Amino acid sequence: xAACSEKAVGPEETVKTGQQSAPKSNEAATxxxxxxxxxxxxxxxxxxxxxxxxxxxxxxxxxAEAVFKLFDGDGKEVGETSAVVTNLAPQFGWLFQAPIADxxxxxxxxxxxxxxx
Numbered sequence: 001x002a003a004c005s006e007k008a009v010g011p012e013e014t015v016k017t018g019q020q021s022a023p024k025s026n027e028a029a030t031x032x033x034x035x036x037x038x039x040x041x042x043x044x045x046x047x048x049x050x051x052x053x054x055x056x057x058x059x060x061x062x063x064a065e066a067v068f069k070l071f072d073g074d075g076k077e078v079g080e081t082s083a084v085v086t087n088l089a090p091q092f093g094w095l096f097q098a099p100i101a102d103x104x105x106x107x108x109x110x111x112x113x114x115x116x117x
């Protein structure tokens with residue numbers, strides 16, 4: 001999985017976007033919502049996943065990890081990346097970005113959100 005940082009992303013070329021909470025099987029189990037994400041191609045050719053999430057609960061979340069599946073232009077899964085946040089306050093959001101080394105990636109889909117305290 002690629003490393004992820006928690007900071008804002010500047011305006012760059014957008015490749016694909018998404019907006020989604022945790023997959024339906026996981027929705028009741030997590031207070032974290034991934035509100036939007038997009039795959040961007042930076043000026044130097046680097047692919048970057050950026051987006052934002054929010055703690056929808058009234059409790060601090062010790063650690064949340066949003067895991068994303070990466071797909072190439074043929075729809076073949078070619079890997080995963082994740083965004084991690086720690087000690088997210090109630091009703092607060094976070095911005096994330098993660099570099100993607102595989103330049104064949106054209107689509108990103110949220111796989112799961114894992115919570116640990």
